[in-house]
Amino acid sequence: xxxxxxxxxxxxxxxxxxxxxxxxxxxxxxxxxxxxxxxxxxxxxxxxxxxxxxxxxxxxxxxxxxxxxxxxxxxxxxxxxxxxxxxxxxxxxxxxxx
Numbered sequence: 179x180x181x182x183x184x185x186x187x188x189x190x191x192x193x194x195x196x197x198x199x200x201x202x203x204x205x206x207x208x209x210x211x212x213x214x215x216x217x218x219x220x221x222x223x224x225x226x227x228x229x230x231x232x233x234x235x236x237x238x239x240x241x242x243x244x245x246x247x248x249x250x251x252x253x254x255x256x257x258x259x260x261x262x263x264x265x266x267x268x269x270x271x272x273x274x275x276x
Contacts, residue, residue, distance in 0.1 A: 179211070189207075226258070227256065227257075229255065229256045229257070231246050231254055233250055233251070234253045235251070
């Protein structure tokens with residue numbers, strides 16, 4: 179399973195390398211894929227990710243690179259929250275201007 183995922187090889191190449199039937203490789207790959215898919219439910223929390231522009235106050239000599247589409251300096255910020263609106267991440271995304 180890990181060999182196929184890490185190398186992107188085909189079943190025919192795995193059959194040759196591991197000296198097993200293609201059906202055997204397919205069966206165990208499907209079993210492992212199902213197990214990993216079930217783990218994802220426990221490991222990845224559902225939520226929402228979005229970005230927003232927040233108006234910033236900058237000295238006049240630093241404003242030009244950060245002028246947003248509305249003509250004022252902004253900072254692009256990403257936030258992630260769960261479905262109870264509990265913010266679990268804030269991040270700076272970079273400049274918005276040219």
